[in-house]
Amino acid sequence: MEPTRQSGRNRRSFVATGIAAGSAALAGCLSGSDSSETEIGSYTVSMAPMGEVEFDGVPEDAFVAFPQYADMAVALGHGDAVTTLFAPDMSGPTMDAFYERLEGVSFEWAGLQNPLENGLSEEQLYALDSDVHFLDPSYVVTTDDDWTASDIADIAETIGPWIGSFHSGVHSDPAPAYADSYEYYTLWELFETVAAVFRERDRYEALADLYAETRARIESNLPPESDRPTVARVTLGDGVFYAYHLNTPGFWQADTRPLGARDALADVEWPGDWGEVSYETMLEADPDVILHLWGITPRYAIEDVRQRLETDAAGSELTAVKNERVLASGMRYQGPIMNLFQLEMTAKQLYPERFGEWPGYEIGESYPEIPEDEQLFDRGEVAEIVTDGA
Template identity: 35%
Template structure:
């Protein structure tokens, strides 16, 4: 859809009034104690569920949504305060985490595109009556497939872009003038990369999954839905934690990425990195098999890989491999685990011998995803308490989730 007048792009719709500076007080605030050390140990008491009270106490006045004279304001690093004159009707997220937040808040119909459609997993919605996403429509506007073309932003003509501008600068070589152009001519940016905390360029505040979710609820005016999800989440995870085995009986876990069916090398993830992609493992109180090894978390700067000899030195109780989310648990065991059992070196690993090699979960998860991934992880780690991962055991109420999404709560 072309909207050019005299050679200049002209927006047909303005849903925001003011925009906080990208560089300024917001970023400075994000540097003051917001970062967590990648090497810091994580205990059961530091899980996100147990930390819910701490999160609430940590919310400061400048982080809260405020009401402007002719609209409302949402404040989120690194963009600062963004004031909207009305609730956005159309929007585009970069990742599946924010996409899932929007679905949870009843905003699926307004999602116009996404950063990477192949990494947005929607199969879980099939288990929720009345919940769905038009994946074809969203995939038609894949930002990464379009090389993050500014023209696509003009064509989508969204009311808000739920994208961390730091990602645009550091991953896609956008300049400040590129960001300003789209902000001025199309719509503002609001978002924060939350799935990992190991990138040096992210020197502003991070958010936990539910802190970011709360910001999206403020954006869409869906506080009640957010609170309903928060209650469900806290009850669900709290019940699981009450039934977990003692800490000294829990397995050591190595989380990695390798997307092939015949893996030979593995990219390392540290569970002590407090990004949202590891939330279920922290909530389930597992020990990081890489603790004390000096091996760093995968990041923009670190692209190292480990081979089977390296894994034998670590020899984790459980091996979790990302990159296989389109497979069922049974398909994964037939292919990836089957290959490793026949491998002359991999077959020596404790996790392989005991059949404890599993899918590692999504890189970007939202609140609905997290419920399903936590259920799966509980069965992967503690089958005696919660059932085998290949079983149909359900640990949370699907209908209750669907009711919240559909506004019946």
């Protein structure tokens, strides 16, 4: 007899082929029909490190932590399934800034609870009673000593499965319990898996095709490597810069790696997912351009960042500051829609002579208007895929 949820509803079935140490499987492997229509009947989705999970129907309630999965749900026409969101007052307005340029596309984020605000608890997950948890089990046990792989399996069995790959962000090491079964996925491979969960293969393929065309068009128009600027991707902290690489593997770099700029901090190493870089190190690297991560979120006003650098004795000596090339960059937690906009934004910021001038971004405003003949992807096509299906 199958276990049931505490609410008494039938759970979304879970096939335990390796939540702790099972074999890895191909992302987005879906048995049965690939139709974009909601259908009754069980189907399976495979992804490391979870293994193969079985659903008895399309999820109606989706636990989401990081916003890339909310963006994926919106892109697949299932944004109303999202019931939680990391830092909604930051993530929500940032997503809105992009969606306002897509007719008919929106996301109701106001009122969603931040599931990580006070630490993730089993009691919280039972109360939410979600059909699927879009969060990497390895992330949970790595960041919270109260969780074990056994606890993760219990939640999957009694409430709903886990789908996620946090460590694919920068190819960091997973928790020991999952190390033997872990695999790394690109942003668009993760999106393919989420599409399999929602049975929205047609929407995924249409957006993936549009992305491939957009990326190919950008890459074919890049200047020679010798003519590309040196770039530092950082967030300004208190006396330090929190630094990220541009061209290393991982979906956190999905909006910078395709552009092939020269990473000013390529030779600087750090042990974690990001590093702390001093003003002295930044002066030694002296990038042509500074991309300020999180610059399009409500947390940072790019004008304030520029002012802080201009009034600092060391910061004012940076070439990027002198040449007014300190620019608001995107979020590392980007889904497919966000990735399209952030790829366009970064292309214009780094190569205005190739892709048109970046008009700038003002905190609290929408993604800026781009003349139609200077847009790097078709907004109408994206909106039609999201709202009407492929």
